[in-house]
Amino acid sequence: MSSSNPSAQRPAQILVVDDEPDLRTLYELTLLREGYRVEAAGSVSEAREHLDAGRFDAVITDMRLPDGLGMEILQRIQQEQRSERCVVMTAYGSAENAVEALKAGAFDYLTKPVDLKQFRTVVASAVQAQAAPARPVRQAEDSGSKLTAITSNAGIAALERLVGGSEPMRLVKSRIAKVARGMAPVLVRGESGTGKELAARAVHACSQRSDGPFVAVNCGAIPENLLEAEFFGARKGSYTGSSQDRDGYFQAARGGTLFLDEIGDLPLAMQSKLLRAIQERSVRPIGSTQEDAVDVRIVSATHKDLQAEVQAGRFRQDLFYRLNVIEIAVPALRERREDLPALCEALLARIARDAGMPIPALSAEVLQRLSQHPLHGNVRELENLLHRAVALSDGDVLHIDVSSPAAQLEPAGAPPATATQAPAEPQQPAPPAARPAAAVPSDLQSYLDQQEREILVRALQESGFNRTAAAARLGLSLRQIRYRIARLGIATPGGDDSHGNGPDD
Numbered sequence: 001m002s003s004s005n006p007s008a009q010r011p012a013q014i015l016v017v018d019d020e021p022d023l024r025t026l027y028e029l030t031l032l033r034e035g036y037r038v039e040a041a042g043s044v045s046e047a048r049e050h051l052d053a054g055r056f057d058a059v060i061t062d063m064r065l066p067d068g069l070g071m072e073i074l075q076r077i078q079q080e081q082r083s084e085r086c087v088v089m090t091a092y093g094s095a096e097n098a099v100e101a102l103k104a105g106a107f108d109y110l111t112k113p114v115d116l117k118q119f120r121t122v123v124a125s126a127v128q129a130q131a132a133p134a135r136p137v138r139q140a141e142d143s144g145s146k147l148t149a150i151t152s153n154a155g156i157a158a159l160e161r162l163v164g165g166s167e168p169m170r171l172v173k174s175r176i177a178k179v180a181r182g183m184a185p186v187l188v189r190g191e192s193g194t195g196k197e198l199a200a201r202a203v204h205a206c207s208q209r210s211d212g213p214f215v216a217v218n219c220g221a222i223p224e225n226l227l228e229a230e231f232f233g234a235r236k237g238s239y240t241g242s243s244q245d246r247d248g249y250f251q252a253a254r255g256g257t258l259f260l261d262e263i264g265d266l267p268l269a270m271q272s273k274l275l276r277a278i279q280e281r282s283v284r285p286i287g288s289t290q291e292d293a294v295d296v297r298i299v300s301a302t303h304k305d306l307q308a309e310v311q312a313g314r315f316r317q318d319l320f321y322r323l324n325v326i327e328i329a330v331p332a333l334r335e336r337r338e339d340l341p342a343l344c345e346a347l348l349a350r351i352a353r354d355a356g357m358p359i360p361a362l363s364a365e366v367l368q369r370l371s372q373h374p375l376h377g378n379v380r381e382l383e384n385l386l387h388r389a390v391a392l393s394d395g396d397v398l399h400i401d402v403s404s405p406a407a408q409l410e411p412a413g414a415p416p417a418t419a420t421q422a423p424a425e426p427q428q429p430a431p432p433a434a435r436p437a438a439a440v441p442s443d444l445q446s447y448l449d450q451q452e453r454e455i456l457v458r459a460l461q462e463s464g465f466n467r468t469a470a471a472a473r474l475g476l477s478l479r480q481i482r483y484r485i486a487r488l489g490i491a492t493p494g495g496d497d498s499h500g501n502g503p504d505d
């Protein structure tokens with residue numbers, strides 16, 4: 001019995017459809033050896049008869065059949081909402097067919113001539129996905145709305161982490177739940193800070209690969225000369241200083257999901273190599289003569305308009321086509337303002353938990369201010385604002401200091417208090433907001449303390465509250481930063497600085 005289907009009580013049933021008798025026999029024998037029960041058909045009409053007569057866990061079909069296309073079998077399974085996972089075999093080089101089949105709901109595709117090892121992996125994955133509904137089914141609930149049935153608790157938890165019950169967010173979540181089970185590449189689009197990575201993690205957690213790794217890669221953060229080794233691995237001695245074999249992201253994500261964040265930042269040369277890896281489902285580590293087969297699902301994300309990047313010649317059309325089989329668009333926060341209270345509540349709970357302190361209350365007035373704030377940086381900006389407010393608050397009730405330049409809580413388009421125009425903030429993509437010129441502070445010491453506090457809080461946040469790292473960034477010693485944190489009463493996770501028991505000590 002196949003180890004790929006450990007949870008099933010009975011052997012999985014597979015229907016193989018191919019008009020070439022030799023190939024059909026080869027597939028049948030391969031699957032029988034894996035412990036599956038196999039039926040075979042040589043045409044669309046024969047496949048229909050088998051489907052009329054019984055249920056299968058997976059249907060593996062050739063695309064071109066004497067009396068029609070494999071797509072017709074797939075369409076029938078979809079239309080009748082049958083549970084069979086469908087794998088389509090397409091001719092080598094016909095990317096359109098593969099993408100079309102995935103878009104139409106195929107679980108996965110195989111390219112002919114079929115590599116038997118890959119064949120076994122893909123079938124095992126389809127059968128595993130099929131076996132999942134046998135587990136107790138819970139319905140994920142979010143703000144009163146029921147999502148598609150999700151089988152794993154990990155999936156439900158990941159969707160719940162994506163806070164927001166607004167209509168656009170409910171659509172995003174039900175789409176995630178729907179597309180998670182399958183191998184079709186997913187492209188998550190959305191502005192920076194909208195939660196694209198959370199969405200990608202939810203796709204993984206709702207999929208049959210949730211027990212496998214989720215490997216997140218920021219494509220824009222890797223130096224160009226290291227990209228290939230980082231993605232595909234390197235053999236010992238293949239470059240100066242490489243003293244042992246090293247796996248790349250593709251190998252690390254085997255059996256799981258490879259999340260390619262900021263895919264629009266990948267240089268063109270690397271785009272070609274990535275396309276090849278996706279098409280061939282194998283990678284060649286630097287310095288190796290052999291290809292490593294890789295079984296990964298690709299989820300990518302971008303804040304860029306990739307179609308425009310294609311038009312501008314900065315992104316390969318064929319790669320875009322391969323990655324964008326299923327699209328999930330995460331809405332900007334301004335398109336779902338009704339999510340603000342729930343988001344604030346969830347973010348404050350997380351911040352307080354990390355800091356080991358009670359959850360501060362958010363007054364209706366602060367919430368009202370936040371709802372008028374443009375929040376161009378989306379949930380990340382909201383999170384930073386709340387972080388800062390928590391770090392600076394001295395009681396149970398949270399205040400957001402509107403005079404603080406970092407808080408920037410003026411509503412967009414508010415009339416300027418004076419005629420003087422401040423230059424637009426360089427990092428803000430928003431239209432420049434008119435801002436009063438800073439007045440000379442009436443209390444220099446508290447003004448400077450406030451500035452220092454904000455800088456320290458930011459450095460601490462950006463270094464994950466590692467005080468050694470934050471101190472290094474600010475050119476301070478650990479002793480100096482501890483002293484300043486204590487003097488300014490900044491709350492940090494790990495608590496009492498005077499005892500030096502923080503996370504970095």
Ligand SMILES: Nc1ncnc2c1ncn2[C@@H]1O[C@H](COP(=O)(O)OP(=O)(O)OP(=O)(O)O)[C@@H](O)[C@H]1O
Nearest residue numbers: 161162163191192193194195196197198303379380
């Ligand atoms: N719906 C949400 N519920 C709870 N937290 C969220 C939500 N959306 C985003 N966040 C939080 O906001 C921060 C940014 O989210 P994330 O990194 O997923 O955004 P992103 O769109 O991938 O950003 P970027 O484009 O800059 O990579 C994270 O800390 C995340 O936990």
